Amino acid sequence: MFSHVVRKLLQSIPVVWGVVTAVFILMAVVPGDPARLMAGQRGDPATIEKIRHDLGLDLPLTQQYTKFIGELSRGDLGMSYRNNERVAAAIKTRFYATARLTVWAMLLAVTIGLTTGIISASKPNSPFDYTAMFVAVSGVSAPVFWVGLLLLLVFAYSLNWIPGIGAGDGNWKYLVLPAITLGVRPAAIIARLTRSCMLEVMSQDYIRTARAKGVKESAVVIRHALKNAMIPVVTIIGTSVSDLLSGAVLTESIFAWPGLGRLAVEALVNRDFPMIRGVVIVMALTFLVANLIVDISYGFIDPRVRYEGEK
Amino acid sequence: MEANPIRAEAGESLLKEAWVRFRRNKLAMLGLIMTLSIIFAAIFAGVLAPYDPKAQLAFTVNPALKLAGPSMQHPMGNDLYGRDILSRVLHGARISLEIGIFATLVTIMIGVPLGAIAGYMGGVWDDLISWLVNVIFAFPFILFVLAVVSVFRNPSLYLVFVAIGLVNWVALCRITRGQFISLRGSEFVEAARALGLPTWKIIFRHILPNAIAPIIVQTTLGMGGIITLEAGLAYLGFGAQPPTPSWGLMISEGQQYIARGQWWWSIFPGIAIMYTVLAFNFLGDGLRDALDVRQKR
Numbered sequence: 001m002f003s004h005v006v007r008k009l010l011q012s013i014p015v016v017w018g019v020v021t022a023v024f025i026l027m028a029v030v031p032g033d034p035a036r037l038m039a040g041q042r043g044d045p046a047t048i049e050k051i052r053h054d055l056g057l058d059l060p061l062t063q064q065y066t067k068f069i070g071e072l073s074r075g076d077l078g079m080s081y082r083n084n085e086r087v088a089a090a091i092k093t094r095f096y097a098t099a100r101l102t103v104w105a106m107l108l109a110v111t112i113g114l115t116t117g118i119i120s121a122s123k124p125n126s127p128f129d130y131t132a133m134f135v136a137v138s139g140v141s142a143p144v145f146w147v148g149l150l151l152l153l154v155f156a157y158s159l160n161w162i163p164g165i166g167a168g169d170g171n172w173k174y175l176v177l178p179a180i181t182l183g184v185r186p187a188a189i190i191a192r193l194t195r196s197c198m199l200e201v202m203s204q205d206y207i208r209t210a211r212a213k214g215v216k217e218s219a220v221v222i223r224h225a226l227k228n229a230m231i232p233v234v235t236i237i238g239t240s241v242s243d244l245l246s247g248a249v250l251t252e253s254i255f256a257w258p259g260l261g262r263l264a265v266e267a268l269v270n271r272d273f274p275m276i277r278g279v280v281i282v283m284a285l286t287f288l289v290a291n292l293i294v295d296i297s298y299g300f301i302d303p304r305v306r307y308e309g310e311k
Numbered sequence: 312m313e314a315n316p317i318r319a320e321a322g323e324s325l326l327k328e329a330w331v332r333f334r335r336n337k338l339a340m341l342g343l344i345m346t347l348s349i350i351f352a353a354i355f356a357g358v359l360a361p362y363d364p365k366a367q368l369a370f371t372v373n374p375a376l377k378l379a380g381p382s383m384q385h386p387m388g389n390d391l392y393g394r395d396i397l398s399r400v401l402h403g404a405r406i407s408l409e410i411g412i413f414a415t416l417v418t419i420m421i422g423v424p425l426g427a428i429a430g431y432m433g434g435v436w437d438d439l440i441s442w443l444v445n446v447i448f449a450f451p452f453i454l455f456v457l458a459v460v461s462v463f464r465n466p467s468l469y470l471v472f473v474a475i476g477l478v479n480w481v482a483l484c485r486i487t488r489g490q491f492i493s494l495r496g497s498e499f500v501e502a503a504r505a506l507g508l509p510t511w512k513i514i515f516r517h518i519l520p521n522a523i524a525p526i527i528v529q530t531t532l533g534m535g536g537i538i539t540l541e542a543g544l545a546y547l548g549f550g551a552q553p554p555t556p557s558w559g560l561m562i563s564e565g566q567q568y569i570a571r572g573q574w575w576w577s578i579f580p581g582i583a584i585m586y587t588v589l590a591f592n593f594l595g596d597g598l599r600d601a602l603d604v605r606q607k608r
Contacts, residue, residue: 018446026458141588143539145546146562146581153569153578164570245451250543254566264454265547268461276458284449 004299012288019284024068027273028061055079077278082270087278090263095282097167098259101251102244104179109186110237116187117194122221124199132191139188144247148181148254165256178255182247186240193236197229204228231302238294245283332601339597345590353404360398361385364556369393378573388575390565396575399556400583406557407587410472410541411534417476418533422483423526427514429484430491440488444481452478453543460549471550475537486529490522524602532595535588542584558584 035052052058056067071078077087116136120129139147155177156164168174201207202225210224211217249261256262260279267275333339352359361384362368369377369392376393379385387396429440447455459474494500495518503513542559544550551557553564558580565576 014442015445015449018442019449022446022450023458026462029462137589137592138585141535141592142585143542143546143559143562143581143588145543145559146577146584149562149566149569149577150581153574157570157572242448242451246453249451249453249457250546253547264457268457268549271461276461280450280454280458283451283454287449287451 005296008292008295012292016285016288019288020069020072020281021065023277023280023284024065027277028064072281077281078274080267080272080275082267082272082275087274090275091260091278091282094258094260094263097257098245098248098252098261100175101178101182101257101259102241102248104175105182105244105247106186106237106240108179108183109190109240112183113187113190114194114233116191118198118221118226120191120195121198121202124195129195133195136188136191139184140192142184143250144181144185145250145254147184148177148251151177151181152254165254167256167258174255178251178257181254182244182251185243185247186237189236189240189243190233194229194233197232198225201225201229227301231298234294234297234301238291241290242287245287329601329603332603333597336597336600338593339601342590342593342595342597345586346594349404349408349587349590352401353408356401356405360395360401362395362398364394364399364402365554367392367394378568378576380573381575387579390561390576391568396561396579399561400558400579402556403558403561403580403583404587406468406551406555407538407541407584410468410475411538413469414472414475414479414537414541415530415534417473418479418483418537419526419530421476422480423487423519425480426484426487427491427519430488431495431510431514431518433492433495437488440484444484447478447481450478453540456540456544457547457549460544468551471541471544475540479533479537479540482533483526483529486525487522490525491518494518494521528595528599528602531591531598535591535595538584538587538591 035048035055035057039048039051049058056064059067068078075088077091079085080087080090116132120132123129152164155161162173162176163171166174198221202221207220207224210220215224245261248259249264251257252259252261253265260283264276264279264283266272267279333343356364368389369375372393374393376385376389378391379389379393381388385395385397387400390396390399425440425443429437455478456471456474459477460470463470491514499521500513500518503517508517541550542557542562545557545559546563548563551560553560561580562577565573565578565580568574569577
């Protein structure tokens with residue numbers, strides 16, 4: 001088990017390096033002079049030159065790169081071009097809002113997706129199954145920002161059940177619609193996958209054996225079938241993190257949610273490159289960590305995985 | 312080309328068999344009909360649309376058409392400038408399909424050759440390409456595309472589909488790679504190698520035709536993702552620019568009026584996106600079953 005964890009950790013190092021370097025290159029080839037942007041219309045050549053020197057933009061690219069990596073390893077993501085703010089500090093204040101949103105969305109998605117998938121699989125082709133799968137396939141196909149607007153239209157503006165946009169100082173009522181909006185797609189994917197995996201597992205011999213032994217049907221489903229059907233579902237939960245972070249960019253824009261996604265869009269509009277760089281790196285690292293956790297958890301769910309590569 | 316009656320017949324019957332399976336699948340046929348209807352709308356938007364999608368009828372015809380709700384003359388209502396939303400939705404099919412097709416072409420041009428090289432050559436090539444795939448997979452797709460688009464000052468539609476293709480190829484690359492790994496040891500490949508054929512010929516003329524089914528399925532399923540992604544970009548203001556009748560852009564333009572109960576500007580284009588994505592998903596799932604593509608590791 002320990003070597004499994006270590007191997008997974010080592011495998012992610014070149015990917016992390018690639019992510020960081022790709023972002024650096026992308027931002028380095030951007031046309032336009034950030035120093036001129038910061039100095040604004042009134043900036044005289046001397047000021048621009050000074051800003052350029054302060055930012056280290058007068059150094060050759062290779063030196064800028066080593067400086068960037070050095071600072072990054074100390075958790076320093078540089079200064080925003082727009083306001084006198086450290087990028088790392090801005091990200092830290094926004095990270096919590098995104099984490100709160102995505103974690104709730106994921107919890108919703110897993111709970112609803114798993115339950116729906118299991119019920120659908122235990123009564124295939126029933127009215128419940130048809131309805132659930134119709135809703136699920138619509139959920140996979142609808143764009144997340146449109147789902148958000150639809151929910152706003154129905155629950156906030158027509159029925160007045162829930163407040164509209166904003167974060168409302170952490171009041172949970174403001175969290176409901178964004179979390180549902182963001183959770184719809186992963187919930188639909190998980191429901192569809194759970195259903196098909198459960199159906200496949202339920203036709204296996206060991207399930208017939210368990211039934212023949214007289215095990216209660218609920219125990220057959222939960223103890224025998226679900227455990228094996230979970231393996232592909234756990235994979236999807238890992239890859240959903242990427243979906244969730246992409247979805248957060250859009251969801252936060254609709255609901256004026258003060259998270260990383262909105263920070264990134266604002267930074268893109270302002271062409272604030274250190275900020276974009278910082279947010280993209282943090283999001284990519286979040287995704288890698290989430291997938292590392294999923295990869296490691298396979299070792300617990302499926303003992304076969306632990307030995308793969310050790311042979 | 313020399314005649315090879317046996318091979319031709321076998322190929323034909325395989326396709327015929329797939330078509331029989333496809334036709335029996337109701338959802339697949341529904342997907343095909345839906346897809347054809349979108350293509351039809353895109354080609355004949357100019358004839359089908361009752362009004363010019365850019366005509367600001369509130370200024371030219373009747374000021375009462377400003378944000379007018381659905382009516383007999385305008386089944387999907389009018390927007391702030393009195394433009395007919397139905398006409399804009401029909402023309403929007405053109406934009407979505409255009410981007411879908413061109414971004415898919417970019418995706419195929421990058422994903423298939425790289426996947427083929429990684430799978431067939433193995434070794435360092437495989438390590439390098441798989442590393443690149445993992446790196447790109449780690450980025451939230453929309454942010455990466457946004458970052459690429461934002462590099463340029465004037466985002467044109469060409470830029471959008473090139474940017475989408477630049478990140479979208481990774482899924483196709485993985486699938487192609489898997490196919491090539493499972494086929495590279497087959498006897499017909501051994502035979503081709505024994506005949507001394509050049510590597511590129513083995514890859515493209517001998518293995519690729521045998522690996523094409525999963526590539527077709529993935530490409531069809533991917534169309535929906537591309538169309539949604541483009542809509543998201545346009546929604547955030549980084550894709551199609553006004554007054555282009557892009558679905559994502561229309562949703563974004565209309566969203567502030569939703570709070571006032573004027574929902575039609577945003578809601579109808581969203582239904583159009585959902586319809587299109589559903590069509591490609593049904594079609595792709597149907598093709599998978601018909602072509603008998605099993606998910607292999």
